Amino acid sequence: MTLKKLLNKEIKRRTFLAVTGAAGAGIAIGHGLAKPPEEAEAEEKEKVKEVYEMSNRIGEVDDYVEGQWIPTGCSGCTSWCSKEANVVNGRVIKVRGNKNSKVNGEVSCPRAHLSLQQLYDPDRIKQPMKRTNPDKGRDVDPDFVPISWDEAMEEIADKILELREQDENHKIAVQRGRYTQLRDIIYSHVPAILGTPNNISHSSICAEAEKFGPYYTEGYWNYRDFDVLNSEYIILWGADPIASNRQISYYLGVWPDVLDKAKVAVIEPRLSASATKAHEWLPVKPAEDGALAVAMAHVILTQGLWNKEFVGDFHDGENRFIPGKTVDEETFEENYTHGLVKWWNLELKDRTPEWAEARSGVPRSQIIRVATEFAEKAPKALVWMGGGPVMQVRGGYTSMAISALNGLVGSVDSEGGTLRGAGVPRKSYPAPDEYMDENAQEKINYQKIDQRGYLEFPALKEGKPGSGVVTNRMADGILKEDPYDIKMIMAYWNNFAFSAPEARRWEEALKKVDFIVHMVTHESEMTRYADIVLPSTHHMFEQWGFLNQKGNKHTHLWLARPMIERFFDVKDPEAEVQWLLAEKLAEKGFDKLLEHFKNFKDPETEKEPTNEIEFAEYATKLTLQPIWDPNEYESGDQFDGWEDFKAVGVWNSDEYKYKQYWDNFGTKTDKYEFYSETLKDALEKHAANHNLTVDEVLEACKYEAEGEVAFIPHYDPPFVHGQKEEYPFMFVDFKNRLNREGRSANCYWYHEFNDINPGLEKEKDVALLNPKDADEYGIKTDDKIIIKSPVGEIECYAKLWEGIPPGVVAKAYGQGHWAYGRVASENFDRGIPRGGNNNEILVADYERLSGSTAFYSHTRVRVEKS
Template sequence: MSSCYFGGVSRRTFLLGTAGVTALSQFPLSPLAQAMSEDRLLSAKPGTGKWIATTCNGCTSFCAKQIYVQDGRALHIRGNEFSKVHGKASCPRQYLSLQELYDPDRVKTPLLRMNPKKGQGIDPVFKPISWEEAISLFADKIMALREKNETHKYVALRGRYSFLSDILIKNFTTVLGSPNAITHSSLCAEADKFGSYYTEGGWEYRQYDIKNTRYVLSFGVDPLSANRQVSYYCSEWGNMLDHAQVAIVDPRFSSSASKADEWLPIIPGQDSALALSLAHQILVNDGWHKAFVGQFIDGVNRFQSGEVVDPLAFNELHTYGLVEWWNLELKDRTPEWAETVCGISAEQIKRIAQKLIAAAPKVQIWRSRGAQMQHRGAYTTIACHALNGLLGAVDNEGGVIQYNSSREDSVPSAKEFVDDLAKKGLKQERIDRVGRLEWPALKSGKSGGGVLTNVVADSILSADPYKPEIVLGYLNNFTFSAPGTQRWEDALKSVPFVVHVTTNISEFSWFSDLILPGSHFMYEKWGVQGSCGNMHSQVSIIQPIIKRLGDTVDDESGIPWLLAKELDKRGFSNPLAYLKSIRDPETQKEPITGDELGLYAAKVVTQPLWDPAKYVDGDKFSGWDEFLQKGVWNSEPYQFRQLWGKMKTKTGRFEFYSETLKSALSKHAEKHNTDVDEVMRICNYQAQGEMAFIPHYEQPYRFGEPAEYPMLFIDHKSRLNREGRSANNQWYQNNLDIDPGAVKHQDVVKINPIDAQQLGLKNGDRVKITSIQGEIACQVSIFEGVRPGTVAKAFGQGHWAYGKVASKVFGQEALGGNNNTILPPAHEHLSGAAAFYGQIGVRIEKMIEG
């Protein structure tokens, strides 16, 4: 790959194909070499640095941080002492950001593709160009769409982001005249939000009162590795174990399972069977929380296995439809039935049910991507969450809590800057097809209200609803992070102009025509983030705490600013007019640079928090300067039981029979002149009639016949994955064995000793893993902590780009295998979530070397 731009420390030249050799003197040293150069080290004096507040964007915990900066270099990291969510606590991943920041393989200047051919192993021949050249080219492409009245053929794909990303992705795209501001949300956890919304009316994540709980039942969640507020749980989990028991339901023995009282190695995809049988057992044992749910009028429990109950005999309080749920589904879902389905013994199910009853209402049922983000997973998520309602754990001490309200504003709207031409483009169908009959994506009860990120590749390939001409990828790598990776490679090959904003040349970059260097979120830009935990919400600042490395800009604000100025020169002034409307709230000054735009936008979004004239509650500041110095605003503590009887469902109550889901499905069906049964059929669910509106058992869809693909594949997250961006540093590779069963510097598949013996495998053997979607190669790790008949593999390795450390041969050969290469591009249609889990059949074969 000698002709590809690559920022390695050892490189003395950049070879640009037949264009010859460009001297290193025209480009800066690598960021690491520049930051740690001898003259700067000599000037450093002990005690001359200071702690500066910022926020970690390495996962969706969004922890407030303080960085120790000395002589312009970031040296040390800790949790922000002013945060009431996590304080100074941190997770193992935070220090990896330093190697990301000073990664010698970072993109340091705009790059233009010189080779028109695209493909893995084909050198793009990237040529360094100026920002002026790059933005001028980008603007020309946009203007060409306007001239053809095809502005809808501009697509913006968002990966990692802050609240300010609306400037570049949502609002700038709107002003251009495209409906296609596509987020990564359906690759994240939309099925998780589905379970909360269609039971209690909140399309959001949850927090957990672990300081007061007595029992935690976790369906696949690994809070010590990969969940919201990992920092907080890492610091508080041990204390919780002094007063609470923990049971982890997971086919894989996770980090959290190693710190639990009980591990339930369930058959993949069968979590709803366990949840429903627990609900059955709780009811027949008179164990529901009567202060929340209600009671039989005469006080006599009529929930008996197999017996129908008269709804008029039960007086419900803050819930709705319990008896209907029992009659339609639960009466036959005994522990004995569940044992044959999910692989957990009836005796263990009964024991867990008794522990939940004894601890209620101070119990917590957690649910993970692994349990929910599977084909037909919508009913798993509401089945699991219904247990919280049954036990009175919703909005209660020791239970499962919604997020506290936070007071930040949004980035100002761009609607008034949309001209007539752009309005025509905005009326076109979105590229991800949301709202079609087969794609309900029922975010917040609205047909097509969600997003279908992974459908975009199929839409591009089939030109349905149309073929995009410009695709902007912002800090994403969907060719690596979305199931069915080959589709994304083929799709991007076919797009005339692909722009990628990125810190490192990734797999997505390899198919791009123009690369714009991204800033590191934690250190080099303005932004705002929000998070919640420990009974508080927080809003924290991201700020440029060091001088940006290389020739980069504040990408969420600087790139739209430069592009708007260039479009203004071409007679399209609306984008620049919009950006200039985002003024400093203290002085009303218009921005004159992209950096000022980022600063002013951050101040506008957070003004309700730091401006004394706008104070409502939570932390109070004297002004912007104090807020910037402390870096975080905290809400008031959560007030329990504020939602009892006032939930945002159709009934105002916690819904076991979901009138809210019934309404959403009915409206979607009416939109397409059909009925709910047809919606369920076309979306490949089994439910018909009223079953569609209650938590019920849906048989997991199996990908691959057992005879050909006998094992089930478990995709999971490593404790060291910072949104998949950490693989290109040595600290990551040197510490991979922090995960149970993992091996340093290797990409491993974990196999139970029983299966390994049958397959004739031993530790270190190279194997090929094949599914109906594709195949990958990696190394065997024999590990008792994985259910027999399954294999487990962490996501994160398998890069063939991203840098010298992440790949075996940069641009050509991967280090291990990418899980998403073998995951089918399936979806959970009701929520819109991509399906990474469930019953994905694979075949394991030993590779003969040589």
């Protein structure tokens, strides 16, 4: 049966029938208005029929009638591209890049097109639902019944007030996954006024280790831009810019020009999409990226190829970087950097290409060639680091070592190199402080449930111990009731019971929580544990929102807005739901949240919001006023008011100016730090918080570094779970280029076009094995196999592929849903997964200095025929 036919199958699960109102005395449509069951059922059937027809029409019509192109933006990954949607007769039928964006322009990646099938997916949640079965578990039917929005808000408000009355409001948690930047309302203001410290984001299962290296060398904790069109040598280190990571639309558009102008080398255990186009592929052994990075630095220094303008030179011009020999620090004068000679003496002098070959599997000759050619093109040369080499248990120092290569060749903040990007002029929302009572002011400072700041979780975001999030650790905090038990969760746009390693821990943790509110478009795995389910708008077409991202030497900010009539009774979780909650709390005597929200006035009229629709729009207008209001103009594109900005849909910064930060990188020394005084300060503060030494902190964080090595980029042997004798393969997780943040698996296009990923197959979840390994184990392509790790097992199909080195099993993340819809799962009604979820076999561990979850090269597996 094809997936398209599967989409048309009847769905049996009672909670999400197309006719959701068949159960109960009536369906609440709109804001608390109930309709007779027969009328509601007929109306609902007609809506669903229209959705089916629209869903099946997508992709089958070659020539559409041209409609109105309305600006919007895509949050399907962290590219955050500016888009336009073609609306015909109130229906979105096509998306494309927004030509007004100086980042991605008219180019669009494949992910954005899947948004159409998401929008018109008949499996979307259609109205609020309430759990009636108190038992929770994967095989337990929640027995959801439909309720009105007013009833849903009543339940939620009562639980909040109950916990406040019991002096347990700190046991409320707000979780966010993907978001728009209206997130400040639900993620910051609501927890502050309710009085809970527990606003927990998904960030550390996304990218925090990628930010760690650049921060502790050059003082920059954020995503960055890459000046690829002016670069002459590009090393993609675990990055796959034409398939995943950031600014995909832009790089898809310019990559042919990049390949014509620059040499591209890809360092990756598997043959990625970008590797198939590259000039060099270095198939590094999983987890050995650090060895390769310090060896390349060794080559650059011993061959005298560091950038003299940026780094400096020996006083007499004679290169003293000789393998195995220390150098007198007094003989070298640095310009914009700090600690190069210390780095050499403590680490690099012995990190020869021969040494690295034995560990990384990359031939000595290739290490020397790539490092030499890279440095010879400096400063128009860059290293682009992705998550793979650094979101490992000991990935923090690898992140620093890879980042430091940009410092060595002077490509930091330089033409043809890595750029920070411009900021976005925005106005802060009214502060919530005066609406926080004494209880809230006290509770907001309690320890967070994710255990950040504990000895073994420094989470050193921007140099501050305990300032970063440790998302996946929240499950352990809940299970162990450490530092306390969580009694209520309000979560949106997330699915940690699928998207975090050892996902079944989350299922057990969610069982323990008394009351869960989940705000999502589809019934995900996490939704199955919810007590109240609130159906969410689609971020591209049905709600207000905005995001900014950098690329092509510009930063853009796009605006999304409601552009079609909502098919079902859905609301925006970031603003609209919060207004409704504030109203209900005020009805019950707690008016602080509502009174605060009334300060979010329309900047043009000074009118207070009177309902959730006005609140969402006014909040958007208010914070973006410096962009659209000529009287508040600061920089970048200029607009003649709100309507003008809405029509264009995107603001662009001025073009980036090179070398802005060479005189002040924002580190402790203001210089680019090869010996990180910034990291030394942060680690010493964390150690002092626990009355220990830095060495003891690193030991608790599973690092082997001692003494001053703790403050430099260095090779720390990989920390891997599972013994090779029992688990002979290293498991490599990678991202399907059709993942819209893991939320597109219920789109049949996702499966139909799965083979646009190198090595993958249409309509099948496969694990990639080298033919030599497969032959040894008697495995053939299309065999059903079981992959087992120390923490779990999954089932999928085998695919023999030479783009995977021997000793490695690679599998794309994204399949293995046992919920989410009839296409995503093998049997939605019975909770049977389609394929395997990588996170059920990945060990829950962490790069603890940054707080990042370990996803890559830390879990061994074995493979058996099913």
